[in-house]
Amino acid sequence: MFESTQPMPDAVVSDIYAVSASDEIIQGLSTHPAYISPKFFYDAHGSALFAQITSLPEYYPTRTENAIMAIQGEAIKREAGVVSSLIELGAGNCRKAQALCALLQPQRFVPLDISEEYLLEATSDFREKLPGLAVYPVACDLTQAIVLPAHIPPEGRLVFYPGSSIGNFDPAHAADLLRRVRDLLDDDGALLIGFDLVKQVDVLEAAYNDAAGVTAAFNLNMLQHVNAIIGSDFSDDDWRHVAFFNPVHSRIEMHLESVAETLVSWSDGERHFAAGERIHSENSYKYRTHDFVNLLAANGFSRSTVWTDAQGWFAIVLARP
Numbered sequence: 148m149f150e151s152t153q154p155m156p157d158a159v160v161s162d163i164y165a166v167s168a169s170d171e172i173i174q175g176l177s178t179h180p181a182y183i184s185p186k187f188f189y190d191a192h193g194s195a196l197f198a199q200i201t202s203l204p205e206y207y208p209t210r211t212e213n214a215i216m217a218i219q220g221e222a223i224k225r226e227a228g229v230v231s232s233l234i235e236l237g238a239g240n241c242r243k244a245q246a247l248c249a250l251l252q253p254q255r256f257v258p259l260d261i262s263e264e265y266l267l268e269a270t271s272d273f274r275e276k277l278p279g280l281a282v283y284p285v286a287c288d289l290t291q292a293i294v295l296p297a298h299i300p301p302e303g304r305l306v307f308y309p310g311s312s313i314g315n316f317d318p319a320h321a322a323d324l325l326r327r328v329r330d331l332l333d334d335d336g337a338l339l340i341g342f343d344l345v346k347q348v349d350v351l352e353a354a355y356n357d358a359a360g361v362t363a364a365f366n367l368n369m370l371q372h373v374n375a376i377i378g379s380d381f382s383d384d385d386w387r388h389v390a391f392f393n394p395v396h397s398r399i400e401m402h403l404e405s406v407a408e409t410l411v412s413w414s415d416g417e418r419h420f421a422a423g424e425r426i427h428s429e430n431s432y433k434y435r436t437h438d439f440v441n442l443l444a445a446n447g448f449s450r451s452t453v454w455t456d457a458q459g460w461f462a463i464v465l466a467r468p
C-alpha cells in the first residue's frame with residue numbers, strides 16, 4: 148500500500164542550521180590553521196558540481212558503490228528484510244535511493260540533506276521516476292539533532308547513508324552520528340552504509356585531483372557560499388585547490404591555499420592570510436573493513452554484513468542494532 152504523496156512541503160524543516168552558520172564559519176576562519184566545515188560545500192551549485200564529480204573517470208567511489216549495489220542487490224534485499232521507510236542521509240540527487248527503492252519497495256522515502264533547493268529538485272525528479280512512493284524530504288544539518296517527520300512509523304526503518312559521506316566526519320564525530328542514527332531505529336531497523344577503503348595513494352589522490360578540474364571548482368565554490376552566508380569578500384582568484392592523502396590519519400585532506408598574501412573581510416571582522424596559508428575544507432577518512440565494523444559495533448550496531456568489490460576499493464555494510 149502506498150501513501151499519498153501530498154502534502155509534501157510541510158515535511159521540510161526550513162531552519163537548517165540550528166547553530167548559526169555564520170558564527171560557525173567565522174569561528175573556523177579565526178582559528179589557526181583556519182577551517183570551514185565541508186557541509187558548506189553544498190549550496191545548489193556545490194551540489195550540482197558534486198553530481199558532476201560522481202561521473203568523473205578518476206572518481207571511483209560512486210561507480211564502485213553502484214556496482215556493489217547492482218551485483219549484491221538480492222543479498223542486500225534478503226538481509227534488509229521488510230523495509231517500510233527508507234531514510235537517506237545526505238541524499239544529494241537521490242539517484243542511489245531510486246535503485247534501492249525499486250529493489251526494496253518501501254512505502255515511503257525520507258531523504259535528508261543540507262542543500263535544500265537541490266534536495267527539493269531531486270525529490271521532484273524522484274517522484275516522476277517512482278510516482279507511487281510517498282516522499283518526505285527533510286532539509287537539515289546532520290551535525291545537529293536529526294528530527295524526522297512525526298508520522299514516519301518507528302518500525303521497519305532502513306537508514307541509507309551511501310557515498311562514503313561518513314568519512315567526512317572524524318572518528319569521534321562519526322561515532323556520535325552513528326549513535327544518533329541508532330536512536331532513530333527500533334530493534335528491527337537497520338543501517339545500510341557505504342565507506343571507502345584504504346588503497347593505493349595514487350588512486351586516492353587522483354580521485355580528488357581530477358584532470359577536468361571539477362573537484363577544484365567544487366572546493367573553490369565553498370568560498371562563494373561562505374561569502375553569501377557571512378558577507379565576506381573571498382575571491383576565487385586568490386585561492387587554489389589542494390588535495391592529498393595524509394597517511395597518519397588515513398584520510399584525504401582538501402584545503403584552499405592562498406596564492407598570495409590576502410586580507411579577507413566580513414561585516415565585523417577580517418583575517419589576514421600569508422601566501423601559501425591554507426583553509427582546511429574537507430577530510431575523507433579511508434577505512435580498513437574491520438576498523439569500520441568495530442566502529443559500528445562500538446556505537447550500537449553489533450551485527451554487520453559487508454559487501455565489497457573485486458578490487459577491495461569500497462564497501463557497503465548492512466548493520467543491525
Ligand SMILES: C[S@@+](CC[C@H](N)C(=O)[O-])C[C@H]1O[C@@H](n2cnc3c(N)ncnc32)[C@H](O)[C@@H]1O
Pocket residue numbers: 185186189194197201209236237238239240241243259260261262287288289290309310311312
Ligand atoms: C558526498 S555527497 C553524497 C551524495 C549522495 N548521497 C551520493 O552518494 O552520491 C554528500 C551529501 O551530503 C550532504 N551533506 C553534507 N553535509 C551535510 C550535513 N551536515 N547535513 C546534511 N546533509 C549534508 C550534501 O549536501 C551532499 O548531498
